[in-house]
Amino acid sequence: SQKIEQNSEALNIQEGKTATLTCNYTNYSPAYLQWYRQDPGRGPVFLLLIRENEKEKRKERLKVTFDTTLKQSLFHITASQPADSATYLCALAGSGNTPLVFGKGTRLSVIA
Amino acid sequence: EADIYQTPRYLVIGTGKKITLECSQTMGHDKMYWYQQDPGMELHLIHYSYGVNSTEKGDLSSESTVSRIRTEHFPLTLESARPSHTSQYLCASSENLGGGNTIYFGEGSWLTVV
Incomplete structure:
Protein backbone atom coordinates (compact mmCIF):
# COMPACT_ATOMS: atom_id res chain seq x y z
CA SER A 1 0.00 0.00 0.00
CA GLN A 2 1.06 3.61 -0.44
CA LYS A 3 3.20 4.95 2.35
CA ILE A 4 4.64 8.36 3.18
CA GLU A 5 7.40 8.61 5.78
CA GLN A 6 8.77 11.80 7.23
CA ASN A 7 12.22 11.29 8.65
CA SER A 8 11.59 11.80 12.30
CA GLU A 9 8.85 12.82 14.64
CA ALA A 10 10.90 15.68 16.04
CA LEU A 11 13.95 17.65 15.00
CA ASN A 12 15.79 20.16 17.19
CA ILE A 13 18.27 22.63 15.69
CA GLN A 14 20.10 25.75 16.74
CA GLU A 15 18.93 29.14 15.54
CA GLY A 16 20.74 30.25 12.38
CA LYS A 17 21.39 26.70 11.15
CA THR A 18 19.75 25.05 8.17
CA ALA A 19 16.94 22.63 9.00
CA THR A 20 16.52 19.69 6.62
CA LEU A 21 13.37 17.60 6.73
CA THR A 22 12.90 14.42 4.70
CA CYS A 23 9.83 12.95 3.06
CA ASN A 24 10.12 9.44 1.61
CA TYR A 25 7.38 7.54 -0.16
CA THR A 26 6.82 3.98 -1.34
CA ASN A 27 4.38 2.27 -3.71
CA TYR A 28 3.53 5.64 -5.18
CA SER A 29 4.36 7.72 -8.24
CA PRO A 30 3.27 11.23 -7.35
CA ALA A 31 3.03 13.93 -9.95
CA TYR A 32 2.93 16.64 -7.28
CA LEU A 33 4.43 17.07 -3.87
CA GLN A 34 3.46 19.82 -1.46
CA TRP A 35 4.75 21.02 1.90
CA TYR A 36 2.56 22.53 4.61
CA ARG A 37 3.24 24.09 7.98
CA GLN A 38 0.98 23.34 10.95
CA ASP A 39 1.10 25.19 14.25
CA PRO A 40 -0.40 23.59 17.39
CA GLY A 41 -4.19 23.68 17.38
CA ARG A 42 -4.34 25.24 13.91
CA GLY A 43 -5.00 24.01 10.39
CA PRO A 44 -2.09 23.41 8.00
CA VAL A 45 -0.90 26.29 5.81
CA PHE A 46 0.49 25.76 2.30
CA LEU A 47 4.16 26.54 1.76
CA LEU A 48 5.47 25.11 -1.53
CA LEU A 49 4.45 22.86 -4.41
CA ILE A 50 6.86 20.97 -6.66
CA ARG A 51 6.02 18.93 -9.75
CA GLU A 52 7.61 15.62 -10.76
CA ASN A 53 9.53 17.25 -13.61
CA GLU A 54 11.01 19.90 -11.30
CA LYS A 55 14.15 19.19 -9.31
CA GLU A 56 14.08 22.15 -6.98
CA LYS A 57 11.83 25.00 -5.86
CA ARG A 58 12.70 28.02 -3.72
CA LYS A 59 10.72 30.59 -1.78
CA GLU A 60 12.57 33.05 0.42
CA ARG A 61 14.42 30.91 3.04
CA LEU A 62 12.68 27.71 1.94
CA LYS A 63 13.94 25.19 -0.59
CA VAL A 64 12.34 21.93 -1.70
CA THR A 65 13.89 19.18 -3.81
CA PHE A 66 12.08 16.27 -5.44
CA ASP A 67 13.97 13.14 -6.49
CA THR A 68 11.62 10.67 -8.17
CA THR A 69 14.41 8.10 -8.48
CA LEU A 70 15.10 8.08 -4.75
CA LYS A 71 11.38 8.62 -4.06
CA GLN A 72 12.29 11.43 -1.74
CA SER A 73 11.74 15.13 -1.11
CA LEU A 74 13.97 17.30 1.06
CA PHE A 75 12.67 20.48 2.66
CA HIS A 76 15.25 23.02 3.79
CA ILE A 77 14.86 26.12 5.95
CA THR A 78 18.00 28.26 5.88
CA ALA A 79 18.96 30.69 8.65
CA SER A 80 16.32 29.11 10.86
CA GLN A 81 14.54 31.18 13.51
CA PRO A 82 12.54 30.23 16.60
CA ALA A 83 9.43 31.39 14.71
CA ASP A 84 10.02 28.52 12.28
CA SER A 85 9.17 26.04 15.05
CA ALA A 86 6.13 24.07 13.89
CA THR A 87 5.14 20.73 12.40
CA TYR A 88 5.89 20.40 8.69
CA LEU A 89 3.79 18.05 6.57
CA CYS A 90 4.51 16.69 3.15
CA ALA A 91 1.64 15.69 0.89
CA LEU A 92 1.52 13.86 -2.43
CA ALA A 93 -0.93 13.41 -5.26
CA GLY A 94 -0.99 11.60 -8.56
CA SER A 95 -1.56 13.21 -11.94
CA GLY A 96 -5.32 12.77 -11.98
CA ASN A 97 -8.01 14.43 -9.96
CA THR A 98 -7.08 12.69 -6.76
CA PRO A 99 -6.96 14.34 -3.35
CA LEU A 100 -3.67 14.91 -1.57
CA VAL A 101 -2.37 12.26 0.84
CA PHE A 102 -0.54 13.67 3.85
CA GLY A 103 2.41 12.37 5.83
CA LYS A 104 2.52 12.36 9.61
CA GLY A 105 4.72 15.42 9.81
CA THR A 106 7.99 16.36 11.47
CA ARG A 107 7.92 18.65 14.51
CA LEU A 108 10.74 21.19 14.18
CA SER A 109 12.02 23.11 17.18
CA VAL A 110 14.48 25.95 16.58
CA ILE A 111 16.35 26.78 19.75
CA ALA A 112 17.61 30.31 20.36
CA GLU B 1 -5.17 34.32 4.96
CA LYS B 17 -25.76 12.94 20.91
CA LYS B 18 -26.10 14.22 17.38
CA ILE B 19 -23.58 16.83 16.31
CA THR B 20 -23.06 18.93 13.19
CA LEU B 21 -19.74 20.61 12.52
CA GLU B 22 -20.15 23.65 10.29
CA CYS B 23 -17.75 24.71 7.55
CA SER B 24 -18.06 27.70 5.24
CA GLN B 25 -15.71 29.23 2.67
CA THR B 26 -15.98 32.53 0.83
CA MET B 27 -13.46 31.79 -1.91
CA GLY B 28 -15.98 30.28 -4.33
CA HIS B 29 -14.10 26.98 -4.39
CA ASP B 38 -5.61 12.81 16.08
CA PRO B 39 -2.88 14.61 18.09
CA GLY B 40 0.56 13.93 16.63
CA MET B 41 -0.88 11.83 13.84
CA GLU B 42 -1.38 12.29 10.13
CA LEU B 43 -4.35 13.89 8.44
CA HIS B 44 -6.84 11.38 7.08
CA LEU B 45 -9.32 12.35 4.39
CA ILE B 46 -12.83 11.25 5.42
CA HIS B 47 -15.06 13.09 2.93
CA TYR B 48 -14.74 15.35 -0.09
CA SER B 49 -16.97 17.06 -2.60
CA TYR B 50 -16.50 18.01 -6.25
CA GLY B 51 -19.25 20.62 -6.03
CA VAL B 52 -22.92 21.12 -5.18
CA ASN B 53 -24.80 17.85 -4.68
CA SER B 54 -21.57 15.83 -4.87
CA THR B 55 -20.08 13.95 -1.92
CA GLU B 56 -17.45 11.20 -1.86
CA LYS B 57 -15.92 9.08 0.87
CA GLY B 58 -12.23 9.50 1.60
CA ASP B 59 -9.55 6.96 2.38
CA LEU B 60 -10.50 6.65 6.05
CA SER B 61 -13.84 5.09 6.83
CA SER B 62 -15.99 7.37 8.95
CA GLU B 63 -19.40 7.08 10.52
CA SER B 64 -20.01 10.74 9.78
CA THR B 65 -22.03 12.06 6.85
CA VAL B 66 -21.73 15.25 4.82
CA SER B 67 -23.92 17.31 2.53
CA ARG B 68 -23.22 19.98 -0.11
CA ILE B 69 -26.35 21.95 -0.89
CA ARG B 70 -24.53 25.26 -1.40
CA THR B 71 -21.08 25.88 -2.84
CA GLU B 72 -19.86 27.70 0.25
CA HIS B 73 -21.19 25.29 2.87
CA PHE B 74 -20.02 21.71 3.70
CA PRO B 75 -21.32 20.53 7.09
CA LEU B 76 -20.33 17.24 8.71
CA THR B 77 -22.80 15.34 10.90
CA LEU B 78 -22.42 12.57 13.45
CA GLU B 79 -25.84 11.06 14.17
CA SER B 80 -24.78 9.35 17.39
CA ALA B 81 -21.44 10.42 18.82
CA ARG B 82 -19.15 7.89 20.53
CA PRO B 83 -15.88 8.36 22.46
CA SER B 84 -14.03 6.89 19.45
CA HIS B 85 -15.12 9.99 17.49
CA THR B 86 -13.01 12.21 19.75
CA SER B 87 -10.58 13.96 17.39
CA GLN B 88 -9.81 17.15 15.52
CA TYR B 89 -11.81 17.67 12.34
CA LEU B 90 -10.36 19.97 9.69
CA CYS B 91 -12.37 21.40 6.83
CA ALA B 92 -10.58 22.52 3.67
CA SER B 93 -11.22 23.74 0.15
CA SER B 94 -9.41 24.13 -3.16
CA GLU B 95 -10.16 25.64 -6.53
CA ASN B 96 -9.77 22.29 -8.26
CA LEU B 97 -9.07 18.68 -7.34
CA GLY B 98 -5.63 17.23 -7.87
CA GLY B 99 -2.16 17.69 -6.48
CA GLY B 100 -1.43 20.83 -8.43
CA ASN B 101 -3.90 22.79 -6.34
CA THR B 102 -3.32 24.43 -3.00
CA ILE B 103 -5.59 23.29 -0.19
CA TYR B 104 -6.81 25.96 2.23
CA PHE B 105 -7.65 24.71 5.71
CA GLY B 106 -9.91 26.03 8.42
CA GLU B 107 -8.74 26.29 12.01
CA GLY B 108 -10.28 22.95 12.95
CA SER B 109 -13.00 21.71 15.27
CA TRP B 110 -11.89 19.81 18.37
CA LEU B 111 -14.54 17.28 19.33
CA THR B 112 -14.51 15.42 22.65
CA VAL B 113 -17.16 12.77 23.27
CA VAL B 114 -17.55 11.74 26.89
Missing part, protein backbone atom coordinates in the same frame (compact mmCIF):
# COMPACT_ATOMS: atom_id res chain seq x y z
CA ALA B 2 -7.65 31.57 4.06
CA ASP B 3 -11.34 32.49 4.09
CA ILE B 4 -12.63 29.22 5.48
CA TYR B 5 -14.43 29.07 8.79
CA GLN B 6 -15.32 26.26 11.13
CA THR B 7 -17.68 26.21 14.09
CA PRO B 8 -17.58 25.21 16.81
CA ARG B 9 -13.82 25.33 17.50
CA TYR B 10 -14.17 23.23 20.64
CA LEU B 11 -17.04 20.99 21.72
CA VAL B 12 -17.58 18.45 24.48
CA ILE B 13 -20.70 16.31 24.09
CA GLY B 14 -22.16 13.18 25.61
CA THR B 15 -22.28 9.76 23.99
CA GLY B 16 -25.26 9.27 21.72
CA ASP B 30 -15.87 23.99 -5.88
CA LYS B 31 -13.82 21.37 -4.05
CA MET B 32 -14.19 20.88 -0.32
CA TYR B 33 -12.80 18.32 2.10
CA TRP B 34 -13.05 17.02 5.65
CA TYR B 35 -9.93 15.61 7.29
CA GLN B 36 -9.65 13.92 10.68
CA GLN B 37 -6.46 14.30 12.70
Whole structure:
Protein backbone atom coordinates (compact mmCIF):
# COMPACT_ATOMS: atom_id res chain seq x y z
CA SER A 1 0.00 0.00 0.00
CA GLN A 2 1.06 3.61 -0.44
CA LYS A 3 3.20 4.95 2.35
CA ILE A 4 4.64 8.36 3.18
CA GLU A 5 7.40 8.61 5.78
CA GLN A 6 8.77 11.80 7.23
CA ASN A 7 12.22 11.29 8.65
CA SER A 8 11.59 11.80 12.30
CA GLU A 9 8.85 12.82 14.64
CA ALA A 10 10.90 15.68 16.04
CA LEU A 11 13.95 17.65 15.00
CA ASN A 12 15.79 20.16 17.19
CA ILE A 13 18.27 22.63 15.69
CA GLN A 14 20.10 25.75 16.74
CA GLU A 15 18.93 29.14 15.54
CA GLY A 16 20.74 30.25 12.38
CA LYS A 17 21.39 26.70 11.15
CA THR A 18 19.75 25.05 8.17
CA ALA A 19 16.94 22.63 9.00
CA THR A 20 16.52 19.69 6.62
CA LEU A 21 13.37 17.60 6.73
CA THR A 22 12.90 14.42 4.70
CA CYS A 23 9.83 12.95 3.06
CA ASN A 24 10.12 9.44 1.61
CA TYR A 25 7.38 7.54 -0.16
CA THR A 26 6.82 3.98 -1.34
CA ASN A 27 4.38 2.27 -3.71
CA TYR A 28 3.53 5.64 -5.18
CA SER A 29 4.36 7.72 -8.24
CA PRO A 30 3.27 11.23 -7.35
CA ALA A 31 3.03 13.93 -9.95
CA TYR A 32 2.93 16.64 -7.28
CA LEU A 33 4.43 17.07 -3.87
CA GLN A 34 3.46 19.82 -1.46
CA TRP A 35 4.75 21.02 1.90
CA TYR A 36 2.56 22.53 4.61
CA ARG A 37 3.24 24.09 7.98
CA GLN A 38 0.98 23.34 10.95
CA ASP A 39 1.10 25.19 14.25
CA PRO A 40 -0.40 23.59 17.39
CA GLY A 41 -4.19 23.68 17.38
CA ARG A 42 -4.34 25.24 13.91
CA GLY A 43 -5.00 24.01 10.39
CA PRO A 44 -2.09 23.41 8.00
CA VAL A 45 -0.90 26.29 5.81
CA PHE A 46 0.49 25.76 2.30
CA LEU A 47 4.16 26.54 1.76
CA LEU A 48 5.47 25.11 -1.53
CA LEU A 49 4.45 22.86 -4.41
CA ILE A 50 6.86 20.97 -6.66
CA ARG A 51 6.02 18.93 -9.75
CA GLU A 52 7.61 15.62 -10.76
CA ASN A 53 9.53 17.25 -13.61
CA GLU A 54 11.01 19.90 -11.30
CA LYS A 55 14.15 19.19 -9.31
CA GLU A 56 14.08 22.15 -6.98
CA LYS A 57 11.83 25.00 -5.86
CA ARG A 58 12.70 28.02 -3.72
CA LYS A 59 10.72 30.59 -1.78
CA GLU A 60 12.57 33.05 0.42
CA ARG A 61 14.42 30.91 3.04
CA LEU A 62 12.68 27.71 1.94
CA LYS A 63 13.94 25.19 -0.59
CA VAL A 64 12.34 21.93 -1.70
CA THR A 65 13.89 19.18 -3.81
CA PHE A 66 12.08 16.27 -5.44
CA ASP A 67 13.97 13.14 -6.49
CA THR A 68 11.62 10.67 -8.17
CA THR A 69 14.41 8.10 -8.48
CA LEU A 70 15.10 8.08 -4.75
CA LYS A 71 11.38 8.62 -4.06
CA GLN A 72 12.29 11.43 -1.74
CA SER A 73 11.74 15.13 -1.11
CA LEU A 74 13.97 17.30 1.06
CA PHE A 75 12.67 20.48 2.66
CA HIS A 76 15.25 23.02 3.79
CA ILE A 77 14.86 26.12 5.95
CA THR A 78 18.00 28.26 5.88
CA ALA A 79 18.96 30.69 8.65
CA SER A 80 16.32 29.11 10.86
CA GLN A 81 14.54 31.18 13.51
CA PRO A 82 12.54 30.23 16.60
CA ALA A 83 9.43 31.39 14.71
CA ASP A 84 10.02 28.52 12.28
CA SER A 85 9.17 26.04 15.05
CA ALA A 86 6.13 24.07 13.89
CA THR A 87 5.14 20.73 12.40
CA TYR A 88 5.89 20.40 8.69
CA LEU A 89 3.79 18.05 6.57
CA CYS A 90 4.51 16.69 3.15
CA ALA A 91 1.64 15.69 0.89
CA LEU A 92 1.52 13.86 -2.43
CA ALA A 93 -0.93 13.41 -5.26
CA GLY A 94 -0.99 11.60 -8.56
CA SER A 95 -1.56 13.21 -11.94
CA GLY A 96 -5.32 12.77 -11.98
CA ASN A 97 -8.01 14.43 -9.96
CA THR A 98 -7.08 12.69 -6.76
CA PRO A 99 -6.96 14.34 -3.35
CA LEU A 100 -3.67 14.91 -1.57
CA VAL A 101 -2.37 12.26 0.84
CA PHE A 102 -0.54 13.67 3.85
CA GLY A 103 2.41 12.37 5.83
CA LYS A 104 2.52 12.36 9.61
CA GLY A 105 4.72 15.42 9.81
CA THR A 106 7.99 16.36 11.47
CA ARG A 107 7.92 18.65 14.51
CA LEU A 108 10.74 21.19 14.18
CA SER A 109 12.02 23.11 17.18
CA VAL A 110 14.48 25.95 16.58
CA ILE A 111 16.35 26.78 19.75
CA ALA A 112 17.61 30.31 20.36
CA GLU B 1 -5.17 34.32 4.96
CA ALA B 2 -7.65 31.57 4.06
CA ASP B 3 -11.34 32.49 4.09
CA ILE B 4 -12.63 29.22 5.48
CA TYR B 5 -14.43 29.07 8.79
CA GLN B 6 -15.32 26.26 11.13
CA THR B 7 -17.68 26.21 14.09
CA PRO B 8 -17.58 25.21 16.81
CA ARG B 9 -13.82 25.33 17.50
CA TYR B 10 -14.17 23.23 20.64
CA LEU B 11 -17.04 20.99 21.72
CA VAL B 12 -17.58 18.45 24.48
CA ILE B 13 -20.70 16.31 24.09
CA GLY B 14 -22.16 13.18 25.61
CA THR B 15 -22.28 9.76 23.99
CA GLY B 16 -25.26 9.27 21.72
CA LYS B 17 -25.76 12.94 20.91
CA LYS B 18 -26.10 14.22 17.38
CA ILE B 19 -23.58 16.83 16.31
CA THR B 20 -23.06 18.93 13.19
CA LEU B 21 -19.74 20.61 12.52
CA GLU B 22 -20.15 23.65 10.29
CA CYS B 23 -17.75 24.71 7.55
CA SER B 24 -18.06 27.70 5.24
CA GLN B 25 -15.71 29.23 2.67
CA THR B 26 -15.98 32.53 0.83
CA MET B 27 -13.46 31.79 -1.91
CA GLY B 28 -15.98 30.28 -4.33
CA HIS B 29 -14.10 26.98 -4.39
CA ASP B 30 -15.87 23.99 -5.88
CA LYS B 31 -13.82 21.37 -4.05
CA MET B 32 -14.19 20.88 -0.32
CA TYR B 33 -12.80 18.32 2.10
CA TRP B 34 -13.05 17.02 5.65
CA TYR B 35 -9.93 15.61 7.29
CA GLN B 36 -9.65 13.92 10.68
CA GLN B 37 -6.46 14.30 12.70
CA ASP B 38 -5.61 12.81 16.08
CA PRO B 39 -2.88 14.61 18.09
CA GLY B 40 0.56 13.93 16.63
CA MET B 41 -0.88 11.83 13.84
CA GLU B 42 -1.38 12.29 10.13
CA LEU B 43 -4.35 13.89 8.44
CA HIS B 44 -6.84 11.38 7.08
CA LEU B 45 -9.32 12.35 4.39
CA ILE B 46 -12.83 11.25 5.42
CA HIS B 47 -15.06 13.09 2.93
CA TYR B 48 -14.74 15.35 -0.09
CA SER B 49 -16.97 17.06 -2.60
CA TYR B 50 -16.50 18.01 -6.25
CA GLY B 51 -19.25 20.62 -6.03
CA VAL B 52 -22.92 21.12 -5.18
CA ASN B 53 -24.80 17.85 -4.68
CA SER B 54 -21.57 15.83 -4.87
CA THR B 55 -20.08 13.95 -1.92
CA GLU B 56 -17.45 11.20 -1.86
CA LYS B 57 -15.92 9.08 0.87
CA GLY B 58 -12.23 9.50 1.60
CA ASP B 59 -9.55 6.96 2.38
CA LEU B 60 -10.50 6.65 6.05
CA SER B 61 -13.84 5.09 6.83
CA SER B 62 -15.99 7.37 8.95
CA GLU B 63 -19.40 7.08 10.52
CA SER B 64 -20.01 10.74 9.78
CA THR B 65 -22.03 12.06 6.85
CA VAL B 66 -21.73 15.25 4.82
CA SER B 67 -23.92 17.31 2.53
CA ARG B 68 -23.22 19.98 -0.11
CA ILE B 69 -26.35 21.95 -0.89
CA ARG B 70 -24.53 25.26 -1.40
CA THR B 71 -21.08 25.88 -2.84
CA GLU B 72 -19.86 27.70 0.25
CA HIS B 73 -21.19 25.29 2.87
CA PHE B 74 -20.02 21.71 3.70
CA PRO B 75 -21.32 20.53 7.09
CA LEU B 76 -20.33 17.24 8.71
CA THR B 77 -22.80 15.34 10.90
CA LEU B 78 -22.42 12.57 13.45
CA GLU B 79 -25.84 11.06 14.17
CA SER B 80 -24.78 9.35 17.39
CA ALA B 81 -21.44 10.42 18.82
CA ARG B 82 -19.15 7.89 20.53
CA PRO B 83 -15.88 8.36 22.46
CA SER B 84 -14.03 6.89 19.45
CA HIS B 85 -15.12 9.99 17.49
CA THR B 86 -13.01 12.21 19.75
CA SER B 87 -10.58 13.96 17.39
CA GLN B 88 -9.81 17.15 15.52
CA TYR B 89 -11.81 17.67 12.34
CA LEU B 90 -10.36 19.97 9.69
CA CYS B 91 -12.37 21.40 6.83
CA ALA B 92 -10.58 22.52 3.67
CA SER B 93 -11.22 23.74 0.15
CA SER B 94 -9.41 24.13 -3.16
CA GLU B 95 -10.16 25.64 -6.53
CA ASN B 96 -9.77 22.29 -8.26
CA LEU B 97 -9.07 18.68 -7.34
CA GLY B 98 -5.63 17.23 -7.87
CA GLY B 99 -2.16 17.69 -6.48
CA GLY B 100 -1.43 20.83 -8.43
CA ASN B 101 -3.90 22.79 -6.34
CA THR B 102 -3.32 24.43 -3.00
CA ILE B 103 -5.59 23.29 -0.19
CA TYR B 104 -6.81 25.96 2.23
CA PHE B 105 -7.65 24.71 5.71
CA GLY B 106 -9.91 26.03 8.42
CA GLU B 107 -8.74 26.29 12.01
CA GLY B 108 -10.28 22.95 12.95
CA SER B 109 -13.00 21.71 15.27
CA TRP B 110 -11.89 19.81 18.37
CA LEU B 111 -14.54 17.28 19.33
CA THR B 112 -14.51 15.42 22.65
CA VAL B 113 -17.16 12.77 23.27
CA VAL B 114 -17.55 11.74 26.89
